[in-house]
Amino acid sequence: MVISTSPSSRGGTRNGGRRRATRVVAACCGLLLSAPAVAYAAATPPTAPAQTRYEERGRGTLVSAEKLYTLATPRAVAIELGAAGFEDDTVRHGVVAYRLVYRTVDAHGRPTTASGLLTLPVDGERRLRAVSFAHGTGSHKNDSPSMQRVAFVSAPVIAHAAAGAAGVAPDYLGMGTGPGLHPWMDIPSETTASLDMLRAARAFAPRTGHVLEREVMVTGFSQGASAALGLGRALEAGEDRWFRLGALAPVSGAYDFGGAELPALLAGRLEPKSSVLYAAYTLVAFNRLHHLYDRPGEVFRVPYDSTVEALFDGAHTGDQLMRGTPGTLDELLTEHGRELLARPAGPLAEALGVTDAVCTDWAPRAPVRLYMATGDEQAVTENTEHCQAGLLRNGVDAPVVDLGAVDHFGSRHLGSNVAATSSIVRWFGELRGR
Structure with a gap:
């Protein structure tokens, strides 16, 4: 969860009026992406690692893809991350961003569509490991990664791609271009939307000259922290025949x-x-x-x-x-x-x-770190303490990374997303190098 003031994607951190704004506004004033959209037809994907019939015919099927923008150089990425208030110390590549629309199911299991953001490194390796990022709470459909350019909800996805991964971020049901209302804090539908976004990203990646590896690193902030745990649980339960969980790094969640x-x-x-x-x-x-x-x-x-x-x-x-x-x-x-x-x-x-079981009803085999901020004014730190204790009861020692009294627009909660992003990018990179 995060109902917050976060700057829009263009110049928000430079606006003194914005700095004086109330710090709790539902995920903020989305600036629609202005780059021309280049549509990709939803025809049968080209040759790629085998997919199940289930994925091809139903959930995760790619409906459309649009090229949103390109940050051609590491410097261009660094400038935009900095404007959004994020660090640029892990940037190594330029980034190209796409909005994917894909088939999934709603909270009642009925067919629907959803959208999400896919970011890829410019001049990156052909084989890419996916990093799934689940964003925090927003009230408007535009308060979602594919609808804002390098803003608070999309900057972490950009940062992971700039470090050489494929950044994959669901907008969630009812957000972005998805129809209907958003089922907020509904872990089952956040999980299906996240898993099916990964499938759509895998289907689309070969069109850009890339292939997504099996291992997925999973992270998320606030509302998205619980969603990340739900996705990790689904991956380890074998709900997808290709992807498997590589590591989990949720940030400042309301797990309890x-x-x-x-x-x-x-x-x-x-x-x-x-x-x-x-x-x-x-x-x-x-x-x-x-x-x-x-x-x-x-x-x-x-x-x-x-x-x-x-x-x-x-x-x-x-x-x-x-x-x-x-x-x-x-x-x-x-x-x-x-x-x-x-x-x-x-x-x-x-x-x-159901919502509160994300830390208590399974035992992750992949490495887990729980990130939090001292004195979080929106997601009380007992949430993280209870999550750590629940995992430990199941035999999982998940260290807590206390980011300290971090700040973003007067909010420690928002600050934790900013501070955690670079730390998680580095940790995921270390795990890849082991």
């Missing part, structure tokens, strides 16, 4: 959403506006899938009972979400709404049980 995050939110331990936005998104998004209430007025106070649900329709910006919600939980929630989050029962308890 029901047991750590929601209690901290209700106790006032998060940044106040973050608490309001996450409480609203939790009730709205989980109600869409699990039916928590019949009428918004059961959980939201007047006047928000008539407006809040529409704010999470994928068409409202972070600024609109900020303006359309109150400053405190007491103004937002009814007594029943607060009680539902404080003592989840029925469908919500069952759904949180």
Whole structure:
């Protein structure tokens, strides 16, 4: 999760007004990619390592691909990463970026499509190891990697490609060009969208002269940290016949959403506006899938009972979400709404049980590191502590990398994504060299 202010892809860090903006805006003001799109037909892929019939005919089938932009030299990459607030110390290649649209399934298992960002190194090796990056929370469809050029949600994908890997980033269901509403914090659909994006990337890569290796390095930030663990679990369970998990590096996740995050939110331990936005998104998004209430007025106070649900329709910006919600939980929630989050029962308890199992119901065989920031104001650090303890109970010693009191636009939570990116790029490179 991350409902945040992050600069748009062009000049955001240079804008003093942006620096003074409230630091909690739903993943920010996406600047649509302006580079001309070069369409690729979705015909039968050229010769590539064998794919299963399942992948060819269903999930992961490539529908279309567009060339979005090229950062032709390492210097060009470094300049844009720097403008987005990210380090450039691991940049070795230029990068070319594509938006892929592919077939997948929705949260109910029905056929749908989704989009994502694929980044490839210019003059890189023919055989590339994929790095899957799952992004943090956004409220608008454009708050996703394939819709923003080297911005907060796409910079890590660019950084991994600039270091010589294939960066693969799902936009998630209902984000990017995908139809419908986004099923926020729904680990099963985040997993299927991530896995099928990898399959689409593998199908498309030969058109660029590349082949994706079997081993996948998996990372993700905030909401995407749990999504990364879900993808890693699926890969180790053999849900794909080609890809296998190489390493896991989630960052600042809400891994224990029901047991750590929601209690901290209700106790006032998060940044106040973050608490309001996450409480609203939790009730709205989980109600869409699990039916928590019949009428918004059961959980939201007047006047928000008539407006809040529409704010999470994928068409409202972070600024609109900020303006359309109150400053405190007491103004937002009814007594029943607060009680539902404080003592989840029925469908919500069952759904949180699935969400909170990403660190407890499996034992990764691949190396794992958990990244966090001291004093994270959005994802309390107990989440990481509980994840580490859950993995240890299953025999997995996953070290925690404390990034310290890092900062990005006044947020340690956002700062952890920036600080972790270079560290993870280097760690993945070290693992490849072993």
